[in-house]
Amino acid sequence: MYHSSNLDFHHHLLSLAEAMKPLPTTVCRLAALIADEHSQMADVVGILREDPSLVAALLRQSNSASSAPASEIVTVEAAIVRLGLARVLAIATHTAIGAQPQDALAAYDLAPGRLWDHSVRVSYVAEAIFRRTPRKLGPEVVTAALLHDIGQIVLDKVLDPAHFHLARNAHVLVTTAERELVEVDHAELGAMLLELWEIPATIADAVRYHHDPSSDDDMAAHVVQASNLLIHALDDDPDKVSRFEREADEERLRQSLALLEVDRRDIVDRSLELLRRAGLLSDGDSPIEL
Numbered sequence: 001m002y003h004s005s006n007l008d009f010h011h012h013l014l015s016l017a018e019a020m021k022p023l024p025t026t027v028c029r030l031a032a033l034i035a036d037e038h039s040q041m042a043d044v045v046g047i048l049r050e051d052p053s054l055v056a057a058l059l060r061q062s063n064s065a066s067s068a069p070a071s072e073i074v075t076v077e078a079a080i081v082r083l084g085l086a087r088v089l090a091i092a093t094h095t096a097i098g099a100q101p102q103d104a105l106a107a108y109d110l111a112p113g114r115l116w117d118h119s120v121r122v123s124y125v126a127e128a129i130f131r132r133t134p135r136k137l138g139p140e141v142v143t144a145a146l147l148h149d150i151g152q153i154v155l156d157k158v159l160d161p162a163h164f165h166l167a168r169n170a171h172v173l174v175t176t177a178e179r180e181l182v183e184v185d186h187a188e189l190g191a192m193l194l195e196l197w198e199i200p201a202t203i204a205d206a207v208r209y210h211h212d213p214s215s216d217d218d219m220a221a222h223v224v225q226a227s228n229l230l231i232h233a234l235d236d237d238p239d240k241v242s243r244f245e246r247e248a249d250e251e252r253l254r255q256s257l258a259l260l261e262v263d264r265r266d267i268v269d270r271s272l273e274l275l276r277r278a279g280l281l282s283d284g285d286s287p288i289e290l
Contacts, residue, residue: 009158009182010183012158013154013155013182013184013189014192016154016157016158017154017192017193018196020153020154020193021100022196022197023093023096023197023199024051024096026048026092027092027093028197028198028199029047030047030048030089030092031092031140031143031199031200031203032199032200033047034089034138034139035138035140035200035202037138041080044080044088045076045077045080048080048088048092049076053095054091054092054095055076057091057092057095058076058079058080058083058088058091058092059073059074059076059079061079061083061087062078062083066277066278066279067082067083067277068277069082085139086127086130086141086143089139089140089143090127090142090143093146094120094146098120102114102116105152105153106156106161107156107160107161107164107165108156110152115153118149118231119146119147119150120146120280121234121235121280122148122224122227122231123142123146124271124274124278124280125226125227125231125267125271125275126141126142126144126145126146126223126224128271128274129226129260129262129267130142130223132262132263132266132267132270133223133260133261133262135219135259135260137223138202140200140202140203140220141203141220141223141224144202144206144207144223144224145206145224145227145228147190147194147199147203148187148190148206148207148228149190150190150193150207151185151187151188151189151190151191151192151193151207152186152190154186155178155185155189158182159181160181163181164177164178164181167181172244172245172248173248174186175187175212185211187207187208187209187210187212188208191204191205191207191208194207202218202220203220205218206221206224207224208221209221210224210225210228211225213256219260222256222259222260223256223260225252225253225256226256226257226260226267229249229252229253229256230267230268230271233253
């Protein structure tokens with residue numbers, strides 16, 4: 001654990017965040033454009049065409065088995081129509097971050113790449129909710145779900161695993177344990193990192209409030225919270241989650257789904273279908289509990 005004055009420590013955290021490789025300018029501009037409800041398709045296409053590797057990734061995804069096109073997709077415009085802006089931005093972000101080495105996070109007991117695998121799965125649940133909720137939400141909410149835990153990468157560098165595990169056992173919320181030890185949680189730090197990268201405020205705020213969505217007027221944080229909790233229900237070992245934590249998570253999930261005005265079974269079924277089509281759910285995986 002890092003020991004110094006509070007001011008020095010916060011400067012240290014900020015320096016760690018600034019040292020992270022930023023998102024490419026293309027992705028940041030694309031995020032800003034997609035978050036703008038007045039943007040035009042031609043503007044989106046223009047930015048995408050500046051990055052041949054991104055165009056290749058979009059065409060590859062739009063022609064994959066998960067997208068199941070009736071005919072081959074060969075243009076950027078057709079790829080956008082096939083995938084939708086929500087998934088286009090998520091793919092752009094994934095292409096930029098997913099290619100970077102993903103180290104193990106000792107404090108969070110996460111093997112190399114595990115954080116990103118979880119985040120990608122959460123983004124597909126967010127996409128299912130985005131498609132079904134009558135609430136007004138921007139397509140960038142799917143990318144907020146993809147980036148919701150990015151602050152853990154920075155916090156892991158300063159958290160002492162033994163102390164953190166003790167704090168986790170004492171608190172239901174991971175964010176409470178983080179703040180007890182280092183006075184900031186991964187949600188706030190993740191939002192600060194996205195702001196450094198000049199990612200739109202709608203994405204940064206959804207990340208900031210995804211463990212406390214009632215503190216934000218926007219509904220995007222509720223999408224991220226619900227998506228995250230549903231994937232944890234699928235992935236987490238029930239023997240490692242206390243009854244109090246399960247009950248607290250269940251209540252938070254129920255509240256978010258109610259506010260989003262979506263049916264839980266419908267979202268679960270659609271999420272599982274998206275995950276299967278994307279090759280992220282095997283036949284042997286347990287279903288998400290209802």
